[in-house]
Amino acid sequence: MKFDRVRLRNFKCYADADLRLDAGVTVVHGLNGSGKSSLLEACFFALYGAKALDRTLEDVVTLGEDEAEIELWFSHEGGGYHVRRRIRATGERAKTAECVLETPDDTIEGATDVRETIAELFRMDSEAFVNCAYVRQGEVNKLINATPAQRQDMIDDLLQLGKLEEYRERASDARLGVKSVLDGKRERLSGIDDQIAEKEDKNLHGRLNELESDLNSVEADIEEYEDNRETARETRDRATEVLDSYEEKREELESLEADVEELEDEISATEKERTDHADRVRELRETVEDLEAEIESLSAETEVEATDETAIEARLEALDARDETLASELGDAETQAQMFANQADNLADRAAEFESRAESKRADADELEAEADEAERDLAESREKLDRLGDDIDAEKATFDDAPVEFGAAADRLERLRDEREELREREQELTAALASARDSVAEAEELLEAGKCPECGQPVDGSPHVDSLDEERERVESLEAELESVREDREEIEADVEAAERLREAEQTVDSLQTNRENVEQLVETKAEAVEAKRADADQLREEAEELEAEADEKRTDADQLREKAEAHRETVEDLEAEREELADKRERLEEIRSLGERVADAEADIERHREKRASLEAVNDQRRERLADKRERRAGLREEYDEQKVASAREDKERAETYLEQVEAKLDELRDRRNDLQSRIGGVKSEIGELESLRERREEVAERVASLESLREETVDLQEMYGDLRAELRQRNVDHLEEMLNEVFDLIYQNDSYARIELDGEYELTVYQKDGEPLDPEQLSGGERALFNLSLRCAIYRLLAEGIEGGAPMPPLILDEPTVFLDSGHVSQLVELVESMRDLGVEQIVVVSHDDELVAAADDLVRVEKDSVSNRSTVERREAALEAAD
Structure with missing residues (x-):
């Protein structure tokens, strides 16, 4: 990639x-x-x-x-x-x-x-x-x-080993989940066993036989009482039929009495209604006479010769035709007046717009002049800044007047001095180590000489190489001290030269930056000068345009005044036409009123005819009612002769006895039914418990099978969890071995110091560097x-390990x-x-x-x-x- x-x-x-x-x-x-x-x-x-x-x-x-x-x-x-x-x-x-x-x-x-x-x-x-x-x-x-743990997580994630840990955790979660479910199932199995034992102790089948025997006895009693109740019902029904028959006759008699009375009342009311209709006819006739007088009065004020519908309609059509002509002329006059007024307003708006634009252009011109003045001031400041940058560049270059190098060569000198300083520092470190070793040798020899014998072997020190070479070691110490002092002086001198060279290098970089800035400012000065000239030219152009707009505005105002005069003339015509249309409207209104009064006269005459017809109809209805009244009076007399009071009293006594028995038997039947319902409910409860017992036995078999299955599954999840853990550990160790090998290859390839022998990476990604003498070092002990x-x-x-991969790229x-x-x-x-x-x-x-x-x-x-x-x-x-x- x-x-x-x-x-x-x-x-x-x-x-x-x-x-x-x-x-x-x-x-x-x-x-x-x-x-x-x-x-x-x-x-x-x-x-x-x-x-x-x-x-x-x-x-x-x-x-x-x-x-x-x-x-x-x-x-x-x-x-x-x-x-x-x-x-x-x-x-x-x-x-x-x-x-x-x-x-x-x-x-x-x-x-x-x-x-x-x-x-x-x-x-x-x-x-x-x-x-x-x-x-x-x-x-x-x-x-x-x-930390090793953080480093382990980083590298494991890169090599996808984190997935194995994720799978192991999932297997662990699954194991715990299966255990939780298994414990629940075992607890449930124990609960089912307790329920089965509890129900078996109740002797459910024996209780069922006893309850069914009691139920059969109760149902036999219910059947007997129901037969007796049926006989009582038949007696009650026969008595009821007799009573109902005589009741019907009595009700019919009472109904006839009511009907006779009602017919008599209806006949009387209808006669009164016929009188009301006659009164209403007289009132309507008076109204017609008043309306005809009002029509005659309005006819005198109109130009119509007759008041019939044809004459009125003809006059209205003539008035409408004249009104349409006036409306057309009025519309034309209003349109002309509005047109001239709109044109005048538009010209006035245009004039105002020209004035506004002229004012805006003058303001823009003033603003451009102000911007040009400001730009000239900025231009002067930029030119001053340009001069200052030139002075700063000259000042920085003046640093090289007494310098040991020319301008532009400071970087090479600085690099060379740094190399010399590094060589002196390395030489100083070597001399310091050698001097410390020589001083240790002198101190050891002086201790042996003071003791008089070798502390290791117990022999006299005469002739010991530690003592014989003491003077030589002391001379070597003095020589190393002198050389070290000389090297330190040279290093301090070089360091001073390095600081001076660094200042010169900084001066060169400052000059480069200042020159770049000066080029930018020169370009800015040129741009600002062009901007000043352009702004002043734009300001002059805007003022010329403003004067032209003012002239156009005056011309538009003159035209607008002329158009307003034309509009006023057309408005006067509109007023005359509107007055004539109002006069026509008054005439039309009087004609419409005459038409309305005529319609009211026709309606009143029609009402008179309806009331006469209604009065005749009511008279015919009353004749029919008088015939029905005679028939009902004759039927009432016949029913009064047929009614027998003794038979009615006997039937009433039979009915009362039958109803008393029925009330008593119902209470007993209700008691027996409640007993039967209770027994049926108890039988149903026992049968339900028997069904529950069978269901519990079936559920126990299912739960027992599920428990056995979960126990097997739990063992499988334990094996799976251990498998993922072992696989991750094995793959990590293979990665550690491969990574350690590659790390040593890369380190040997690029590292030229022979102080270190190898690098070790353990299974927890802990890093150790071994020196040539076998001494281990923590990587933190290395130099920066x-x-x-x-x-x-x-x-x-x-990177190499991930690119090559353990099992492919x-x-x-x-x-x-x-x-x-x-x-x-x-x-x-x-x-x-x-x-x-x-x-x-x-x-x-x-x-x-x-x-x-x-x-x-x-x-x-x-x-x-x-x-x-x-x-x-x-x-x-x-x-x-x-x-x-x-x-x-």
């Missing part, structure tokens, strides 16, 4: 950047703070999103911008991939507005889905990525500083440069080193270069290094230079060929 291209918009210090990356070793270099690390962080963020950030999404978006966009193209297993993330920071907090991953087969959307797809594709999440392939700035010692180199060796060994991203030389001196940098070359020789497709070290730059296949503009504080990125950079 390798990165092909990265494009940034408003990402941290990058406004707009687009960079292509090739296979091989690419070195990203530039001044400190120029944005080199941000370029790699963008690639990391494109892959894993917010999980790749130490802080929040707000830090991703360039300060002052609302949105950032990051795109990364990369190749993996022969296929092309493209991931795009867009961050919006317009609300209370920044959030991902868009996240899309395009693969050779599909398109994935959403930050979570994209991150999970990336993690599955590389077989590593964001944390594993920085533990294996991405050595971030300041984290070169991350693995060595980690050795420790950093050791960590890089460990990272590269892990794994997908690997580029190897990324961000400022790996922070803790390295020049000698260790050379070893780092060898480490990078070795990783490339091993087949790592792409290595990206962020560094400003010249030796790493020289070893690169491609160079990427990052620069930051001091004015805009924005970074730019440029890809250059290594050979070109070396030539520069």
